[in-house]
Amino acid sequence: DTAVSQTPKYLVTQMGNDKSIKCEQNLGHDTMYWYKQDSKKFLKIMFSYNNKELIINETVPNRFSPKSPDKAHLNLHINSLELGDSAVYFCASSLRVFYTFGSGTRLTVV
């Protein structure tokens, strides 16, 4: 059983489109995150939810909107995609000091 699963694994889309990435965890963790890894491999937090409540919202364009329907799910919707949004997006979850990362979604905007 996959602990933190993301779909899709790859996403290729044109500029201006709207797309969503889904994340689910079956670990019973209470906090979930979205991280972005750019082309230089740098990892940066975007959002964090604790029990469906937004607790971290870093400086991210408002074209990015997270949604957490329940504490096991955290989705990321991106409007009006731009070339600079191309990156790998990682979902993660945590409970106390332990973090688990999903396998990543490679988004390519053309």
Place this chain on the structure above:
Amino acid sequence: ELKVEQNPLFLSMQEGKNYTIYCNYSTTSDRLYWYRQDPGKSLESLFVLLSNGAVKQEGRLMASLDTKARLSTLHITAAVHDLSATYFCAVNFGNEKLTFGTGTRLTIIP
């Protein structure tokens, strides 16, 4: 500003040699993490260090934490090709999220 710096950024080592990767961080924390990332893959948790003086070892890798110096090290002993990967340190500064270092791309040369 909460910062995590790693060095070196790139490291080529011969098999059988020893080396150390350094991770410095900007302000007080006693929660430091080391991850490994293979190309196109997710982040694999290597070590979680939760107190000053903590030392953990797994195979040829050993990690330590000095919270007073705000420094963690990842020591590689008698490197083998399988250890080629990118290694990240990450720090929790008490605000739920992990702040990542820049990563060290390690290449082991036969």
